[in-house]
Amino acid sequence: MSAGEALFRPVRAGNAFEETVERLLQAVRLGVVGAGERLPAERELAERLGISRVTLREAIRALADAGYVESRRGRYGGTFVTEHLPDPPAPDRARTAVALEDTLALRHVLETGAAELAAARSLSPADRQHLSRTLGEACAASVADYRRRDSRLHLAIAEVTGSASLTSALADVRMRANALLDEIPLLEPNLDHSNAQHEAIVDAILAGDPPAARAAMAEHVEGTASLLRGFLQ
Template sequence: MTPSPESTPHLGSTRPLGDVLLRPVRGHHAFESCVEQLATGIRLGAFKHGSALPPERELAERMGVSRATLREAIAGLRSAGMVRTTRGRGGGTVVSYQPESPSAGASSTIAGRRTELLDSLVFRRVVEPGACYVAAGRELSAADRLLLTTSLAEVDRAEDPATHRQADSRLHLAIASVTGSPMTIEAVAEVQSCLHDMLQAIPVLEVNIEHSSSQHRAIVEAIIAGDATKARRAMEQHCDDTAALLRGLLG
């Protein structure tokens, strides 16, 4: 049975995808939390290479921190080569991070995280199919549909593995954003971050890319058609296939 539309506002239809990921930081480690949120958004492509981050005042308000803390976080991103900042009229902070192509040689970067990463695959199997079910049950706006179809087209148009990896992440974040649920968006961003690290550590397999693209289309079509059960099942299959590939190649 397809769920009835809810009254929660459509976050994805009112703000850019990168902005949707930002949320008030928790606990006493404001600096570290700011760096984590912004860096995750940049690595997953929600803030694209060459795009400008929102103004400092806006970022500070959205993340619930002082502008001094935000500036320290942005300075940390600059030190890591992820952004560059220019001052004066027309200045701002621009994403300079260039996505890297997946490579089997990158497996050393996830050494020691086996338990966490395997658990993220279980968590993903719960969260992302549920997000699809909720998204398909909503009365999507024209902007929501455009976000989904545009994100899907970007995956299909990707010309190299690095661009494809980020476009893939953006599509999954776009699906989460049209649920209208901030907690769901946060959960999907978390699992996509872990998934990104794992996929970066295995070689690109063209057959898998073809299967994945077909599944992406089925998922988006089901969401737009309002078929919640079909959308959930399509995402479940997608999650299962990706998990099988990762478990096989990473061990």
Template sequence: MTEAPLEEVHRAVYRPVREGNALEDTVARLVQTLRLGVVAPGESLPPERELASRFAVSRDTVRDAIKELADAGYLVRRRGRYGGTFVADPVPPPAHSTATPAEIDDILGLRRVLEAGAARAAAERTFSAEERAALWARHEATVAAGAGEYRRADTLLHLAIAEAAGIPSLVPLIAENRAQVNVWLDTFPLLPRNIEHSNAQHEQVVTAILSGRADAAEACVLAHLAGSEALLRGFLA
């Protein structure tokens, strides 16, 4: 089954940036699209004109931001008929985290509030057959993902749940939070048994949402986040 595009997620990461720090914010927003997997390694970014329109900045600002990220190895610019700006494959790994315990507590605490609330809100909605199929397809794509694609598929499933909540302003909050969590996750390897456990928990979450069991959806998300939180604290401590 073809995965439906995450429209609210795209609107969230490609929303206008602040006027006072246009270049810095444009760079940060582009990095966010990479860390979230909105654009996969080897895939192309939207054209400069479209990025400028979405970020509400000049094309010069977009070009400068792309140059900064190309120089840092995150993007590759190609000329010619099939040219454009492409995400590096692989994307450079993040530097080792220097997060303090207080920063970790803050990000993970916010994550619990946002994602558990999103799951509850999603479970309280009535979905069309197409929406139900799209959310389940995201879960199936995560199960089918290989080790190299798993974290991207996992992220897109979490963002699909955020979008399923039906609260557009919630999506950029979860996207920004998740981007920071992904920086930390990328500092340590995937564990095969953790993938198996994660997939089982994802199924519980999605099933609870689609069956309209809000309490169960919230509880399943919190249990799922507790597992990854334990790993994060173990590797980052």
């Protein structure tokens, strides 16, 4: 299997946009598609990745906004890797692969566990209101305020578990995750997707369905992990 075949294999349905961004970034960073070279045609690439052309276009637009690719029109048009890629994170801010994976692993365990535990509890009216309010604030947040509102919702989920230790641990890992997220661009399609996933998580918690809450949170954090790996590795 060639590098192109390996990278442009079908993505998972749950986080199609995020995984598509990750795959395209990997192809660019590894030189599978070199500077100035054209990506496979849209129809072909969408078929190989197993995604809709709408999702592919959103991913390409996000990478164009971040300076990795550019679209050209005309007979010889298409999507091309830019001649000069954005600079990588500065050495004093760069995260090693080990540090990144450590943060992502810890976050997965804590966040999925918190969602599962929250759904297993008999929540008070105040708890339910707290979750609904912070969910609404996250969904309505501007791009500039999104990171704060997103973090507040995730902390609210930990808070309604009733475990102060879990809440403290989750706050620590959110700080680590946010430091990584601050190094990559905010992609609006990802924010829309995250909001839909947030709603699924909170709905499962409020419905008292621990397996569904855990699964929804796992899908959510895996989407974020895909973007971080794509941009930072």
